[in-house]
Amino acid sequence: MNSPNPDNPIFIVDDDPKILAAVETILRIAGFDNITAIQDSRDVIRTMERRIPGLVLLDLNMPHINGAYLLKSIRKTWPRIPVIMLTSNIEVDTAVKCMKIGAMDYILKPVDSDRLIKSVKQALDGGQALGQLSPSLHQExxxxxxxxxxxxxxxxxxxxxxxxxxxxxxxxxxxxxxxxxxxxxxxxxxxxxxxxxxxxxxxxxxxxxxxxxxxxxxxxxxxxxxxxxxxxxxxxxxxxxxxxxxxxxxxxxxxxxxxxxxxxxxxxxxxxxxxxxxxxxxxxxxxxxxxxxxxxxxxxxxxxxxxxxxxxxxxxxxxxIPPLRERLLDLPLLLDRFICQAADELDKPVPDIPKRLIEIMETHPFKGNIRELKSMVYDAMSRYQGGAISADLFNISIHTDHGVGASMSVDPGLPTLKQAANALVEKAMAHTGGNQSAAAKILGISQQALSKRLQKLREEE
CATH class of the missing domain: 3.40.50.300 (P-loop containing nucleotide triphosphate hydrolases)
Incomplete structure (x- = not known):
């Protein structure tokens, strides 16, 4: 049988070698002969930088870098590549989370052969595998x-x-x-x-x-x-x-x-x-x-x-060799790689990278180029405590279009808008003795809106 995906391989990512072998066997029997199996999640982005896949089958729970984080990274850099999540977790919330992040489907382990084949074919056909699209200049x-x-x-x-x-x-x-x-x-x-x-x-x-x-x-x-x-x-x-x-x-x-x-x-x-x-x-x-x-x-x-x-x-x-500021397409890839390396060396969890951080970094001149970026990441990760990695951990200047001394530190010592809003909510609640209705009036928002903010505060604690 001819391969349904001759140009772009199917990536199977799972830390369990038995699962890797089982899924690969199912696909090969069905005629999918262009397959790349990856057991270490840290190798996924690196491999994708070298060869663009037509589809990624991604385990959700893995050591080093979990599937949800990898899915976000793939969606950010390669938004057209379809991703199917593989997991033994049957909770509905998990499925919903994966679909919200950008997964095309969600398959339970142990994998059912018919279910897998059907999902893979739908992803390649409906997702328009990259082999069927006009490749960009860098891919060519x-x-x-x-x-x-x-x-x-x-x-x-x-x-x-x-x-x-x-x-x-x-x-x-x-x-x-x-x-x-x-x-x-x-x-x-x-x-x-x-x-x-x-x-x-x-x-x-x-x-x-x-x-x-x-x-x-x-x-x-x-x-x-x-x-x-x-x-x-x-x-x-x-x-x-x-x-x-x-x-x-x-x-x-x-x-x-x-x-x-x-x-x-x-x-x-x-x-x-x-x-x-x-x-x-x-x-x-x-x-x-x-x-x-x-x-x-x-x-x-x-x-x-x-x-x-x-x-x-x-x-x-x-x-x-062009400077980093002239190859900004590489900035998210390099940032992700250095954050993963620093997290591994410092024995810290790999944080999410907010879009705002990348936007701020794109304005930075990077006179020291990739070496400067790597130093900035390691310095930020040494002080990182948890959650998404924030811009205020980086010593970055925001440059205006005029390009002259109109730069300012990302971390001027002021609280973020989120921090200030949370502080106001806490102060209003303390002032009213915990009365949500009275606190909402002081803040000028509805009681329902205040209730949602309080719920988020409790979840973040």
């Missing part, structure tokens, strides 16, 4: 990547990033240098790692930050020295070029390299030759060079701080 680009696993460490749905992945795949086998531009914290080192992993080179990747290295330190670090090269040089030092033999040497902050060191690097790139300090024996290197910088090298060249010929040599292949 990512589907054409030959080795997506090589980019598994990079969380993105952005078409600019997927275009970079294509370029990386094309130039990775080349022995020529690669120059990576990008602001601090955008992931230049990760892209360098991808280039090396895809290069097929048998040697290892060696990284060094050249900022702050004077000429002697640069030569000693890269080229090494022989015994007696200088007063304290009792033993030989091989240098990073030799350590990266047959592999890749990544030079970070190349814009800060001293002019005298630039001459030596240029010779290495032109001829592949270098001298260890204190040695007159020329060594030849087969190391591939990757350089990265957050500076404009051509602007430095005009200032006489960087050699023009070195720019040309370094940039045989070059790419620019």
């Amino acid at each position: 680009l990512f589907s054409q990547i030959k080795k997506p696993a090589a980019f598994s460490a990079i969380i993105t749905q952005d078409s600019q990033m997927h275009a970079i992945f294509h370029y990386v795949e094309a130039v990775a086998p080349s022995p020529q240098p690669v120059l990576i531009f990008g602001e601090t914290g955008v992931g230049k080192e990760l892209i360098g790692q991808c280039i090396h992993n895809l290069s097929g080179r048998k040697g290892k990747l060696v990284k060094v930050n050249v900022a702050g290295l004077d000429d002697n330190m640069f030569s000693d670090t890269l080229f090494g020295h022989v015994p007696g090269a200088f007063t304290s040089a009792r033993n030989a030092r091989p240098g990073l070029i030799l350590q990266a033999s047959g592999g890749t040497l990544m030079l970070d902050e190349i814009g800060d390299l001293a002019l005298s060191s630039q001459v030596k690097l240029l010779r290495l790139l032109q001829e592949g030759d270098y001298l260890a300090l204190g040695s007159d024996i020329t060594r030849h290197s087969d190391t591939r060079i990757i350089a990265s910088t957050n500076q404009d090298l051509w602007a430095l060249e005009k200032q006489g701080k960087f050699r023009k010929d070195l720019i040309y040599r370094l940039s045989t292949h070059r790419l620019t």
Whole structure:
């Protein structure tokens, strides 16, 4: 039988391996042969970032990240993907909650074969599986990547990033240098790692930050020295070029390299030759060079701080990684990933992410990009106590469209509207000795409205 979902797989998510096997078997017997089984709930979003499913069968009660939270995350980022919940809980309230969050159906365990097949077919037909829809640009680009696993460490749905992945795949086998531009914290080192992993080179990747290295330190670090090269040089030092033999040497902050060191690097790139300090024996290197910088090298060249010929040599292949503020589609994915990581490391529950928090973050300039976002999340999670994670746990500035000093802290020391309203209700109730009718008159609301507020207050306690 032909697969009913040949392009987009059905994801089955359950922490019980027996349930996974049983559901997968039922589906395969029915002819659904494009299936991905996931036992660890923490892998769901990561897997969806790499391949968009046509349908998700999602267990409700799982360790690490529960099904309800995952369902909310899926609905937020991939609203068209149908989700069917699997659970052994027969309470009506649970079913209603799942449907309100966005589940298309609700199936009890142990799973009835006929019920499952009927629900899956309805979801794929009625939900218009993604394979039947015109894919977005980022899906088209990512589907054409030959080795997506090589980019598994990079969380993105952005078409600019997927275009970079294509370029990386094309130039990775080349022995020529690669120059990576990008602001601090955008992931230049990760892209360098991808280039090396895809290069097929048998040697290892060696990284060094050249900022702050004077000429002697640069030569000693890269080229090494022989015994007696200088007063304290009792033993030989091989240098990073030799350590990266047959592999890749990544030079970070190349814009800060001293002019005298630039001459030596240029010779290495032109001829592949270098001298260890204190040695007159020329060594030849087969190391591939990757350089990265957050500076404009051509602007430095005009200032006489960087050699023009070195720019040309370094940039045989070059790419620019966009800042986080230009790939806001990735913001919810990154925020979710870092919150899950921080919760796991700090042994805290994974909180819900309110839409308002994402909206506020979208206004933040993120000059430190993804590195800054991760630091903000870990700081917020260290102070997180429970419930949805609130914006006042983050040190974020709200920027106006004018973009100048009209920024203000999200946490100015004032109570939120919800906190202020709750305080007024409590004060009115105390003032009237618990008389709801009198308290409602003081507050200017109906007794019924006050009763609802009091009920919510009791539920939140």
